[in-house]
Amino acid sequence: MEDSPLQLAKREMQLSLRNKPVWVGLFAAGFILGLAGPFGTDQVLRLIPRLIYWTALTIGFYFVGSFIGTFLNRVFAAWNLPFWPSVVIAGAGAGLAIFLILMGINIALFDVPLDCATCHIILGANVVGISIIVTVAIVYIQQSLLQSAPVQEGAGAPAILKRLPLEKRGALVSMSVSDHYVEVVTEKGTELLLMRLTDAMGETGDTQGLQVHRSHWVALDAIKGARREGAKAVLTLTDGREIPASRTYVPSLKEAGVLPR
Structure with missing residues (x-):
């Protein structure tokens, strides 16, 4: 009785929502990005709006990417695709979804030129590439924890x-x-x-x-x-x-x- 891909993705989301270190890391990353102001946001946003913008994006993109990546990886596993290629493809799928959301947000908030195809391709490639790297790194760490999890033996309480x-x-x-x-x-x-x-x-x-x-x-x-x-x-x-x-x-x-x- 294994969970469906959708059920597993929901469980992963619930675990992340209850995980305090995840929230600390997300706020820390949002704060650092807000201070740095990458992709020209330091030119169009003042400090406080920029901190809010990047913190919101970091939190939103983490959960969107985690949900989609977990869902796709489980689907590919059900199709008996090789493990690591499945992880890479799932990371790319999550990155594509994040890129589309990012484009929508930037179009709504900023004067983004829609006729600069090269700009969008470069941004999309960066987002997808980062998503793949982060996904592979997270899965690798999880696999390492699985291999090194200590078995505690002894009598008494479990x-x-x-x-x-x-x-x-x-x-x-x-x-x-x-x-x-x-x-x-x-x-x-x-x-x-x-x-x-x-x-x-x-x-x-x-x-x-x-x-x-x-x-x-x-x-x-x-x-x-x-x-x-x-x-x-x-x-x-x-x-x-x-x-x-x-x-x-x-x-x-x-x-x-x-x-x-």
Whole structure:
């Protein structure tokens, strides 16, 4: 049960909206650009309007680019295109969208000559190129974090709970793969974490649970019911959700007493 490209893009947006470092970085970048006044904005805007202009553009373009880039990258992945070419094409698509929005804003606010095709081509190439570079850099950093994510082992409380906000720390219910993230569900809420499912399972501590699918892990205490569907199975959890169990993991469910032998 993987998210659709649109659902994943929305989740990425929600994560960014709740991420304080992202907002700090965006305001800092907007402030620096406002002071520098690139692309001639220092000639047509005073300092305060220029700061507002660049801060608004930075925030808007970040979220537009992130949304479109994530959406396109997931679409290309569904088409089984090579990973890095997909990232580059997604970055170019996001850059093109940003360029069109930028042109619309500049036409509305400034006296932009529409007959200077060379000017628009140069600006578009710069925007698309920067978008590709930023997209590739972000994905590379994410991949590096995935490869270096530490697996914390030990008895007692699940170490993975330390990664969650305080208000969402509770008994583990399930963990599911969502692209590069793991959706951790507890009795107190849901959170997406940038890590691998195998690493997340290594941080469950004394919680008794089973991997029931290549994309799902469930806590045994959270299983309310189970039914067979051919060679596979479907688990009903205490929160009402249903999690599929693939044929590979049915023997483990039988061993745990979840399914009859």
